[in-house]
Every structure is written in C-alpha cells, then in structure tokens.
Amino acid sequence: PHSFRRLEYSPPTYTLGQVALDIALDPAHTIVKSRLEVLPGPHHAADAPLILQGEELEFVSLRVNGEVHRQFELSPGFLKILALPDGGQKAFIVEIICACAPATNTSLMGLYVSNGNFFTQCEAEGFRKITYFLDRPDVMARYRVTLRAIEADYPVLLSNGNLIDTEKLPNGWHLATWEDPFPKPSYLFALVAGKLECLEETITTSSGATKLLQIWVEPADLKKTRHAMDSLIAAIHWDEKRFGLELDLERFMIVAVSDFNMGAMENKGLNIFNTKFILAQPETATDADFANIESVVAHEYFHNWTGNRVTCRDWFQLSLKEGLTVFRDQEFSADQMGSESGRAVRRIDDVRVLRQLQFPEDAGPMAHPIRPDEYEEINNFYTVTVYEKGAEVVRMYQTLLGVEGFRKGMDLYFQRHDGHAVTCDDFLAAMADANGRDLSRFKYWYSQSGTPKVHVAERYDASLQQYHLTLSQSCTPGDGQTLKNAFHIPLKMRLLTASNDQAEQLLELTQENQTWVFEGLAERPALSLNRGFSAPIQLKFAQSQDDLMHLFFADDDAFNRWESGQTLAMQLILDNHLPDSALIDAYRHILTDPDLDPAFKELALSLPAESYLYEQCVEVDPQHIHNARRAFRHAVASELRLEWAALYQQMQTPGPFSPDAVSAAKRALKNCALNMLLEADPLIWAPMAVNQYQTADNMTDRYGALAALVICGSKEAQACLKDFYTRFEGDTLVIDKWFALQASRPPVKGAQSTLEAVQQLRQHAAFKMNNPNRVRSVIHAYCLNNPASFHLADGSGYVFWAEAVLALNAVNPQIAARLARGLDRWRNFAQPFQSQMLAALQRVATSPGLSADVREVINKAIG
Ligand code: HT7
Numbered sequence: 001p002h003s004f005r006r007l008e009y010s011p012p013t014y015t016l017g018q019v020a021l022d023i024a025l026d027p028a029h030t031i032v033k034s035r036l037e038v039l040p041g042p043h044h045a046a047d048a049p050l051i052l053q054g055e056e057l058e059f060v061s062l063r064v065n066g067e068v069h070r071q072f073e074l075s076p077g078f079l080k081i082l083a084l085p086d087g088g089q090k091a092f093i094v095e096i097i098c099a100c101a102p103a104t105n106t107s108l109m110g111l112y113v114s115n116g117n118f119f120t121q122c123e124a125e126g127f128r129k130i131t132y133f134l135d136r137p138d139v140m141a142r143y144r145v146t147l148r149a150i151e152a153d154y155p156v157l158l159s160n161g162n163l164i165d166t167e168k169l170p171n172g173w174h175l176a177t178w179e180d181p182f183p184k185p186s187y188l189f190a191l192v193a194g195k196l197e198c199l200e201e202t203i204t205t206s207s208g209a210t211k212l213l214q215i216w217v218e219p220a221d222l223k224k225t226r227h228a229m230d231s232l233i234a235a236i237h238w239d240e241k242r243f244g245l246e247l248d249l250e251r252f253m254i255v256a257v258s259d260f261n262m263g264a265m266e267n268k269g270l271n272i273f274n275t276k277f278i279l280a281q282p283e284t285a286t287d288a289d290f291a292n293i294e295s296v297v298a299h300e301y302f303h304n305w306t307g308n309r310v311t312c313r314d315w316f317q318l319s320l321k322e323g324l325t326v327f328r329d330q331e332f333s334a335d336q337m338g339s340e341s342g343r344a345v346r347r348i349d350d351v352r353v354l355r356q357l358q359f360p361e362d363a364g365p366m367a368h369p370i371r372p373d374e375y376e377e378i379n380n381f382y383t384v385t386v387y388e389k390g391a392e393v394v395r396m397y398q399t400l401l402g403v404e405g406f407r408k409g410m411d412l413y414f415q416r417h418d419g420h421a422v423t424c425d426d427f428l429a430a431m432a433d434a435n436g437r438d439l440s441r442f443k444y445w446y447s448q449s450g451t452p453k454v455h456v457a458e459r460y461d462a463s464l465q466q467y468h469l470t471l472s473q474s475c476t477p478g479d480g481q482t483l484k485n486a487f488h489i490p491l492k493m494r495l496l497t498a499s500n501d502q503a504e505q506l507l508e509l510t511q512e513n514q515t516w517v518f519e520g521l522a523e524r525p526a527l528s529l530n531r532g533f534s535a536p537i538q539l540k541f542a543q544s545q546d547d548l549m550h551l552f553f554a555d556d557d558a559f560n561r562w563e564s565g566q567t568l569a570m571q572l573i574l575d576n577h578l579p580d581s582a583l584i585d586a587y588r589h590i591l592t593d594p595d596l597d598p599a600f601k602e603l604a605l606s607l608p609a610e611s612y613l614y615e616q617c618v619e620v621d622p623q624h625i626h627n628a629r630r631a632f633r634h635a636v637a638s639e640l641r642l643e644w645a646a647l648y649q650q651m652q653t654p655g656p657f658s659p660d661a662v663s664a665a666k667r668a669l670k671n672c673a674l675n676m677l678l679e680a681d682p683l684i685w686a687p688m689a690v691n692q693y694q695t696a697d698n699m700t701d702r703y704g705a706l707a708a709l710v711i712c713g714s715k716e717a718q719a720c721l722k723d724f725y726t727r728f729e730g731d732t733l734v735i736d737k738w739f740a741l742q743a744s745r746p747p748v749k750g751a752q753s754t755l756e757a758v759q760q761l762r763q764h765a766a767f768k769m770n771n772p773n774r775v776r777s778v779i780h781a782y783c784l785n786n787p788a789s790f791h792l793a794d795g796s797g798y799v800f801w802a803e804a805v806l807a808l809n810a811v812n813p814q815i816a817a818r819l820a821r822g823l824d825r826w827r828n829f830a831q832p833f834q835s836q837m838l839a840a841l842q843r844v845a846t847s848p849g850l851s852a853d854v855r856e857v858i859n860k861a862i863g
Pocket residue numbers: 121123124261262263264265266299300303322379382814
C-alpha cells in the first residue's frame with residue numbers, strides 16, 4: 001500500500017485560474033464538460049506533464065487550446081497530459097469531457113443520488129470522481145458552473161456562489177449558471193439538484209449588508225427547519241462579535257440530505273448537511289438533537305473563514321481548519337447556554353467526549369499527532385485526534401495568551417493568510433508574533449502523539465507556611481514515535497483554603513520537572529489543578545480522599561468539582577467496591593442543593609463511561625468492569641431513592657414545551673432520576689415510565705422514558721417499542737433512534753441477548769446497508785457503543801463485527817473503516833477476548849477486495 005508523507009510535500013507544478021464546468025445531470029450517465037485555465041506553478045519546469053487526478057470516470061475527449069489533443073496517458077487514478085504548448089510555461093486551456101454514474105455511487109463521495117436528488121461530497125478527494133482535476137487543496141480557482149437537468153424531475157439547481165443565469169431548454173430540460181466570486185480548492189465545490197423547498201430569511205450583517213439565508217430540504221421536512229435557521233443566524237452574529245468576521249457572500253445556503261457519510265460539509269456558500277443535523281421539532285427531536293444542530297450549523301458556518309477563506313496547504317494540515325473550527329463551535333455553544341454554570345456543563349461534556357474517544361485513540365494503533373506525518377487513506381484521518389484534541393490545542397493558545405491575545409493572533413492570521421492555503425506552523429507563528437511570545441516549545445503539540453501525563457507531588461511545610469508543588473511530565477505515544485521533547489502545558493490551578501485567600505493562577509509547565517513554592521499558607525491547602533481542563537493531559541496524582549471530597553463539595557471551578565467526583569467513583573469501581581457512605585452523602589448533598597444547576601447535578605451523578613474505565617486498566621475484562629460499574633450504579637440508585645423520587649417530581653416542566661437551556665437541564669435531570677428509580681425499584685417505577693412515555697409532548701421525555709424501560713429490561717419495554725415504531729414509522733430520523741436504542745441495550749439477565757436482537761434488526765425491512773445513518777444506528781451502535789453486549793467471551797460479537805466490516809467494505813469504504821476501528825485496542829484486553837479479537841481482525845485482513853480505507857485500519861491494528 002502507498003503511504004503519503006507530510007515531509008514529501010511539493011508545491012503544485014501547475015495551478016488553475018478560471019474553471020468552467022457544464023454538467024448535464026442524469027442518474028445513470030452524467031456528462032461533465034470542463035474548461036480549465038491552466039497556469040505554470042511556482043516551481044514549474046519546462047515540458048512538465050500536466051497530471052490530473054480522476055477516479056471511476058469514463059473519459060470522452062480532450063482538447064488543449066481548442067485543438068483535439070492526443071498526447072495523453074490514462075492510468076488508474078490519473079490523466080497525464082503531455083506535449084503542452086510552450087512546454088507549459090505559459091497559460092493554456094484544457095477542455096475535457098467525461099462521464100460518471102451517480103445512481104450507482106454508494107460510496108457517497110463525488111456525485112451521487114439520494115432519494116432521487118443529486119448531491120456532491122468532495123472533501124477530501126471526491127472531486128476527482130466528478131472530473132479529471134488538480135484535486136489538491138493548495139490549488140485554488142474561480143468557478144463558473146452550469147447545471148442542466150430535466151426540469152420536472154430536478155426543478156432546483158444549486159451550486160456555490162451567486163446565481164447568474166437560468167434558462168429553459170428544449171425537451172423539458174433547463175439550466176442554471178452559478179458563479180463563485182471567491183477562489184477555492186476543489187474540495188469546497190458542491191452541487192445539488194432535485195425536488196427541494198426552502199425556508200428563507202434575509203438578515204443585515206455588521207457592515208449593513210443584506211444577506212439571503214436559505215435552508216433547502218424535501219418539501220415534507222420544511223416544518224422542521226426553524227431551529228437550524230435560528231442557529232445559523234445566531235452563529236453569524238456571534239462570529240461578528242467575537243472575531244469580527246462577517247459573512248462574505250450575498251447568499252448562504254444549507255441543504256439537508258439523508259444519505260451522508262459524516263455530519264455536514266462546509267462547501268463555499270452551499271453547506272450540505274446530514275438531515276440529522278438540520279431537522280428538528282420538539283415531537284421528533286431530543287434536547288441533545290437540538291443542541292447538536294446548533295453546534296454543527298455553527299461549525300460549518302465558522303468554516304467559511306477558518307477553512308474556506310484560509311484553507312489547508314495539504315491534508316496533513318487538516319487540524320488547522322478542524323481543530324480551530326471545533327474550538328470556535330465549542331465557544332459558541334458554551335456562550336449560547338446563557339450562564340456560567342451552563343458554560344461549565346458544556347465544557348464537561350466536551351471533555352467527556354475527548355476522554356472517552358480521543359484518549360483511547362491516542363494510546364492505540366491508530367495514534368497520530370494532530371498533524372499526522374503519514375497516511376494511506378486521508379478519509380481515515382478525520383479523527384477525534386485531529387478534531388477534538390486539535391480543538392484543545394487551540395484552546396491552550398487562548399489559555400496562554402488570554403482571550404484578547406488570542407483575538408490578536410486570529411486577526412494577524414487573517415491579515416497574513418486570507419485567500420491562501422497554509423500550514424499549522426503559520427497559525428502558530430501568527431499567535432506568537434501577534435503577542436510577542438516565544439511559542440517554540442508549543443509546537444510539539446503538533447508533532448507528538450500520545451496523551452501527556454503530568455505527575456504531581458505536593459508537600460506542605462507548616463513551620464515555613466509553604467506549599468511545594470512539583471510537576472513532572474511524561475508521554476508514551478501509541479504509534480512508536482520516540483518522544484524527546486517536553487510539551488508546553490498551561491495548567492490553571494488554585495489552592496483551596498478555609499480562608500479562601502488564594503487566587504487562581506496559570507502555571508506553565510515547559511520542562512520535564514518543575515517546582516513551585518507558594519508562601520504564606522497558614523494551613524495545608526487542597527490542590528485544584530488543571531482547572532477547566534486547561535490542558536488535554538492525564539493527571540497522575542494520588543490526591544487524598546479527604547482532599548478529593550473537599551473539592552467535590554467546595555471547588556469553585558465546576559469542572560474540577562465534577563472531576564473530583566469522577567475520580568472518587570472511578571477508584572471505587574476499579575477496585576470493585578460499592579460507594580461508601582461518605583460518597584453517598586456527597587451525592588445527596590449535590591442532589592439536594594437548591595442552588596446547583598440541574599444539568600450539573602446530572603453530570604455529577606453520571607459515572608465514568610466503560611471506555612474511560614478501560615483506559616485505566618492493564619488487562620481489560622469488559623464483563624468485570626461492566627458488572628462492577630452496574631453494581632455501583634445500583635447502589636447509588638437505591639441508597640438515594642428518596643432523593644431521586646423527589647427530583648423526579650421537582651424537575652417536571654409544566655406548561656407548553658420550551659427548548660431553552662434551563663428547561664432542557666430539568667428534563668435531563670428528571671430522566672436521569674427516572675433511570676435511577678427504574679434501576680432501584682423497577683416494578684414500582686415501570687408504570688410511571690410508561691405513563692411518561694404515553695403522555696409526553698416532546699421527544700426528550702418520550703424517548704427518555706422508553707430508554708429507561710429498555711435499559712432496565714422491563715417487560716413493558718416491548719409494547720412501548722412497538723408503539724414507538726408505529727407512531728413514527730414515516731420519520732426516518734426517529735426510526736434511527738428506535739434501531740439505535742435496541743442495539744445499545746446493555747445485557748439484561750434472562751432476556752434475549754443484544755447480539756440476537758441486532759441480528760434481527762439487520763433483517764428488518766427498514767434496515768438499509770447503503771444508508772449510513774441507519775447502519776450507524778444498528779451496527780456501529782452495537783459494536784462501538786455497547787461494550788458489555790459486544791465483548792462476549794465466546795467471540796460471537798467479533799464474528800458479527802467481521803462480517804459487517806466486510807459487507808460494508810463493498811458498499812461504502814468510509815463507513816466500513818469507521819466500524820473497522822472497533823477492535824483497535826485488542827491488545828489491552830484480557831483473555832479470551834484478546835485472542836478472539838485478533839482472530840476476527842485476521843479474518844478481515846485476509847479477505848479479498850479490501851478498500852484502502854479498511855486495509856489501512858486493519859493492518860495498523862494487527863501491527
Ligand atoms: N469538513 C467536513 C469533512 C467531511 C467529510 C470528510 C470525508 C468524507 C465525508 C465528509 N463529509 C464532511 C466536515 C467538517 O468538519 O465540517
């Protein structure tokens with residue numbers, strides 16, 4: 001297999017000026033005519049051939065400067081054009097005609113058909129499936145696009161930029177021509193054609209300009225677009241205020257599609273979204289869905305500056321746009337919560353995702369720095385490391401430089417690089433130069449993989465009233481890198497004392513070992529370190545139970561307050577203990593505190609995820625961890641049954657449904673209480689859950705009750721599941737929830753195994769192997785999100801996994817490769833799990849016809 005290496009980057013031999021595309025859309029045979037103005041690149045050598053990428057295309061014809069050109073070579077993946085006029089030293093025109101077959105394109109990359117409409121997905125390398133092209137992000141061109149189609153079937157024709165012409169054509173065809181005023185790389189190209197309708201609104205931006213905003217969906221979904229529009233408008237105003245960045249187009253369009261590989265795509269002026277991240281109404285979408293829509297709509301909008309106006313020089317720089325844009329969407333979503341405690345709750349949520357998903361990745365066979373050095377298939381590097389750890393790295397700049405200093409760095413970044421394709425080094429340089437700071441040690445966050453560990457040693461000297469803090473750092477990368485360099489680690493800290501006289505400080509750990517001495521401490525303080533999770537590290541600190549308990553009661557940093565509770569619970573679960581009375585009292589104190597945000601209470605009582613517990617073990621026994629965690633949860637449920645019952649009543653939100661953050665927090669805590677009550681006393685509380693299920697006026701409460709019944713294995717669950725299916729049969733996204741809930745059910749004694757249930761769901765008439773959302777809701781939900789039901793000692797879960805990876809490999813390599821990641825950590829498991837996992841990996845590895853995507857992941861896992 002071929003590897004691409006970061007250090008082998010060379011600038012393009014040729015670049016592009018104007019690009020004109022004329023596309024006649026036909027599901028079976030779409031004809032693409034392109035006219036490219038080709039220019040010699042910065043390091044052009046005379047007589048260099050023009051090498052264009054192209055995949056799964058039918059070549060029809062080639063002209064150069066208007067003449068038929070026969071000096072070319074076609075090979076898999078490439079069109080090489082030789083004997084160019086003037087040795088290619090002056091601008092020339094290339095015209096190509098080729099064809100593709102969107103209706104049979106199940107990879108959902110390039111041009112494809114979904115529900116009878118046409119869509120494109122070009123990032124990272126999908127444009128080469130539409131036409132032969134210089135398909136690399138550092139080649140930016142101006143596009144004019146004419147779309148032709150049968151008007152009755154495809155009344156709406158959209159592409160990037162401004163609509164400059166529409167015409168009726170003979171035989172019921174019509175055309176639309178779009179022109180994008182901004183030069184862009186091919187990965188930001190998009191087209192959409194079909195029977196769609198839009199919600200539209202005009203707004204005025206900070207400079208007084210009027211902008212047209214549109215959200216295009218299938219007609220039946222129009223009523224579910226209001227929240228996405230509100231989110232878009234909020235994001236536009238937030239970016240003006242926080243970063244001084246204004247929408248640069250007259251028209252900004254979003255289109256929703258139900259077949260999509262990821263969440264959404266930031267094509268210039270024409271974002272394309274998975275319907276899951278657009279469509280919402282209280283009856284069909286949960287509070288979590290509403291929040292996800294808000295953040296994904298904002299994320300894609302924010303890319304207009306961080307990604308589109310300033311783009312990546314090459315795909316190794318992906319975190320330049322993704323880490324930065326995730327950081328921006330996290331900040332936006334936190335601000336939308338409207339309170340400090342709301343911000344903290346969002347921060348805790350973000351850190352949970354990082355630790356449950358990214359920490360394992362960084363310790364496993366696919367570990368890579370946020371700026372990878374090597375890949376076989378770039379689609380495998382749209383990872384939690386590039387995105388979420390990348391966002392943590394951007395957040396650390398803000399922690400080190402302050403909000404204002406970070407803004408200065410952003411301003412300089414845009415001043416220097418607007419309209420260009422740049423690197424992570426350019427971003428670091430802008431941050432350093434704008435603030436006159438030496439960030440030379442910070443660069444190791446880009447080049448070194450692995451989660452750094454920070455070891456803490458503390459000593460209190462009562463006679464001198466001094467507190468000594470020694471921090472040392474180490475890091476074991478998962479990918480065989482040898483790490484030599486200490487990271488620049490910003491650690492917010494505060495010493496908690498009875499007199500409350502110590503201010504929060506920022507410690508900068510830049511060496512392997514550093515000691516700080518704090519004076520004037522009349523009593524031994526409790527240390528609150530890495531407040532707000534200021535650095536994406538693992539703290540190695542044998543903090544005393546007393547101090548942890550003190551933090552859990554009294555830390556003014558909500559993140560660390562939550563964190564100390566997690567640490568206390570984790571230690572007990574890993575030792576196979578039940579909560580002691582001190583911890584139960586602490587939980588009771590939190591649950592009954594009238595001043596605490598209900599969303600915080602819910603998080604404080606949520607136990608560490610199984611996948612995070614795995615990371616603390618040398619030999620993972622998934623069944624043992626599940627049982628220990630479940631027993632612990634049962635004790636928390638039963639010992640606090642009175643408090644849970646009181647909360648279940650207090651957290652009701654009478655009156656009409658409101659989606660605001662305060663009401664959503666109450667619903668979250670109420671449904672958490674219901675789950676705990678069903679865990680403690682299922683026979684008493686099942687009727688209450690059934691009642692909530694039947695009378696709910698919103699999906700959060702209906703689904704919350706249903707999930708509680710399913711998880712506890714209540715006999716009432718089946719009838720409610722049946723009712724749910726009939727009630728929502730026409731609504732694909734809700735039916736995805738129905739599938740996902742059953743596939744995510746933890747093991748229940750005496751009930752059908754989840755594996756058997758999943759095998760039946762795969763045979764269900766509504767299961768579709770070529771719809772990624774449906775596949776994710778059944779197969780990925782079971783294999784990646786349901787550890788105790790998946791890791792079965794007889795290996796049957798892994799056999800199911802191998803068969804599913806192979807079946808998906810033939811349909812959609814990206815979705816298959818994501819599933820293939822499911823056994824990454826096989827080496828960390830105890831026997832017999834480990835051998836069974838390896839056998840399943842080997843079965844996939846030795847199967848014929850593996851895609852590059854799946855092959856890379858499986859080979860790296862086997863090692
Ligand atoms: N930038 C977008 C990446 C994306 C993508 C990548 C590969 C295949 C399909 C894809 N759909 C979207 C998403 C984002 O980060 O905004």
